[in-house]
Amino acid sequence: MRHSLQFRVAAAMIVIVGGVCSMFAVAVLIASDRLEDRLLEEITEHEADEFVTAWKVGSEEPPDTYVPSAYVRTVLAPGPADPAVPDALRGLAPGHHDDIAWGDDIYHVYVRNPDGSRLYLAYEMTALERRETVFQWLIWSGVALALALATLAGALAARPTLAPIARLAARVRGLPAEARGLRLAPEFDTPETIAIARAFDRYLARLDDLIERERDFTTDASHELRTPLAVIRSNAELLSASVPGDARVRARIERINRAAEQMTELIEALLLLAREEDGGELVDLEALLHEIVSGPSLPPDSEDRLCLEVESPLAVRAPRAAVSTVIHNLVRNALRHAPAGEVRISLRRRRLEVADSGPGMPADVHRAAFDRGFQAGPSAGLGFGLYISKRLCDRFGWQIRLADAVPSGTLAIVQF
Incomplete structure (x- = not known):
């Protein structure tokens, strides 16, 4: 399917803006996700260190669940198989674990083994996940808005951008068939239109030379062909008058005369087609x-x-x-x-x-x-x-x- 140059310019602008914005959005989301993971790891490790420190210096044995902040839940058990370990945390190996469902919330869980015990520290991610969803929605809404603005800008900018080329096309379309020696490059001032106009000028120059040669040929052919035909017709008339009683000879002379008339008529038609009058x-x-x-x-x-x-x-x-x-x-x-x-x-x-x-x-x-x-x-x-x-x-x-x-x-x- 063929599209106009104006459509292609607008589409190219949309593709470029959409591609750049999409790559930027993906890069931001990837960076945000990695930064979030790094921060969560640092927070949970810090909270685990604080918990272990408080447990070791405490005068009493700490409870199974310790809450140092509103977003952190901890479980300390003698081992991973202890009944005190919730089902949501059971079976988790030491290290960091993402998107663990515990009750109605989502947690990032950090597991470590302090002094032979098993510590589970869970950082609530529910609110953070909601904020991340909103952030992603805002990012992709911005991409969609950029595409809409690029579409509008492309539609508005393509026409004036291509106006010189459209003017050149209109000028070429309006060239009179009978005009000779026309040159278009001096009428335009942008590099692109000047380059196209110069190409047209070279073509017009070759066309002028070709038409001039055709005119010379037509003039020469008109003279060189009509003259012998006129001689044939005049001599046929003289021969016809010189043999008035011989019907057979007169018939042949009439055929010659008729063929000369047909040839004269054909030459007139061909010259008419060549001159385009x-x-x-x-x-x-x-x-x-x-x-x-x-x-x-x-x-x-x-x-x-x-x-x-x-x-x-x-x-x-x-x-x-x-x-x-x-x-x-x-x-x-x-x-x-x-x-x-x-x-x-x-x-x-x-x-x-x-x-x-x-x-x-x-x-x-x-x-x-x-x-x-x-x-x-x-x-x-x-x-x-x-x-x-x-x-x-x-x-x-x-x-x-x-x-x-x-x-x-x-x-x-x-x-x-």
Whole structure:
């Protein structure tokens, strides 16, 4: 799962503060516990020494239970198995013992053997345990409070901390596509944003060089390709006029002329894609369709096989070459896949439909047909017509797709 940089900064602050506070709390509790154990050992040993001293200097034999303070209970017995030893203390070896339950209270018990006797000195821990519980609760409450404050501080501090990066992102997002020579580093003053902006500047410099080379290539290609095509078309017209009675030669010359027109149109479309120009004129689709259907750019017998239906006129704003290329590609593709059948061209509302009566294609091929170089069947061309049409439609926001025609064949749909 991906999180924003602001969330990560806040989370890092929470983790760091929580980790430090937790380690501090654990260290305090461990130190407190060890200090408590040490103090209890010193207190019980001191109390035992005082008891033994008082017992040895006393003129009378001391009672079994001696109470030097409100928190200390002592038991002196001839041995560990003596009946005077309470059940809670019976079986304890010499030394210190923690958390011994005696009655309703908890004791720290110190056992020693003075002069062959067995002394049990118990220090009451009940009140101390309560205070220790309160202390632990306060420590962990402080950790929870620190986490809450860290969460609030992280949420408040992350936004202004990352504001320069957000401003850089907004600046990059708003860069105009047509602008050249822009540099971002001088607009920022923090080391992090300057480093990122300089990286963007290096990329923009390489992009400017690439676009400049592409523009030079486009200009050169436009001139170098159009000139020989114009020569081919003009010479084809001269040849056609010089052999007025030879139908076979005139048909071949017409094919040359038609191929030159198609190549000129294709070059215009490719140059349009390379220049990324989105403007254009207001193109009357009805007039353009009539021009394409009756024009010389299609095969000679295609006019008898084309059926044009215009329910409502439509005009779109785009370069005429782009609209003409899309329609030409769809019509030629339909004629190619229905070599002896009818091709219906329909214009209704803002939708253009081109349906052939050929064998059709599987549904899973409809989307792949717009891929570069895709070919289906022996009648397929080079696989660039639908690909170029798709790119032009994407450029101008038109929707293009393929579907099954009724009763058979393939239906191409362009939604303007």
